[in-house]
Amino acid sequence: MKSLPRLILDIAEQLPEGEVLRSGRFLHLGSRSAVQRALARLVVEQKLFRVDRGFYVAAVDGRFGRRSPAPTRVVRSLANALGEMIVEHGAHSANKLGLSTQIPVRCIFLSTGRSRELHIGKKVVSIRHAPKWLMALGETGAGDAVRALESLGPLWAADAVPKLHERLPEGEWSALVRARGTYPSWIWNAIQAHMGG
Structure with missing residues (x-):
């Protein structure tokens, strides 16, 4: 008969990489x-x-030995388990949208839930509670755009908005414009100035 740790590990290893287990x-x-003793072991x-x-997650056996799972996968799985929205930090969005050449070194996410730190092997992942306006457009291109602008700040928003208009699909740009009442006035002022209004 298999031991309790082996039974737990058999279940954990059948899941996709980064899938969290309660x-x-x-x-x-x-x-x-x-169960607690087996998990601790x-x-x-x-x-x-x-x-x-x-919350636990299985190690991944790769070509170069055992490693921790990708933080993004763990965070997405945790968001599903907790029923929260967790998205990438605005600095990452700014880089992804071509508004910044800086590549974020730290692994930071924003959440509708509480702030917490996850320890995934040797990696520390910071999840920060974000205000509602920053999460209002969700995991969309328009939502990434708002978070990117917030990360860049008021001084750089006016320069970033024309690039956003060029890079976002028309539907995402329209969603960004329609949501003008959800975010701070300095973001809307930058968008409005670009549109000539």
Whole structure:
């Protein structure tokens, strides 16, 4: 008969990379304390990573040995598990949209939920609670544009808006314009100045 840690690991290894597991998922295999001990043992053996209280993720066996899963995959899975929206930080959006050449070094995300730090192997991922206006357009091109502008700040917004208009699909640009009441006036002023109004 397989041991409890082996049973847990068998389940974890069948999931896609970065899929988070709640400790409560394994209570059908044993008592709460036995499950906690088994999870702790798997973490010590680096077969699982404890990313947040009660959430674990399996290590990935790659060509060069065992590694931690990609932070973006873990964050997306955690967002689904918690029912939160978690998106990339505006600095990443600015780089992705070609508004900045700086590549963010730190792994930072914005969330509709509480702020927290995840520890995924040796990587620390920061998730920061964001104001509603910054998340209002969700995981869309228009939402990325608002977060990019917020990251660049009022001094650079006027220079960035024409580039955004050029790079965003027309539907995303229209969504950005229609949502003018959701974000600070300095963002709308930059958009309005570009449109000649």
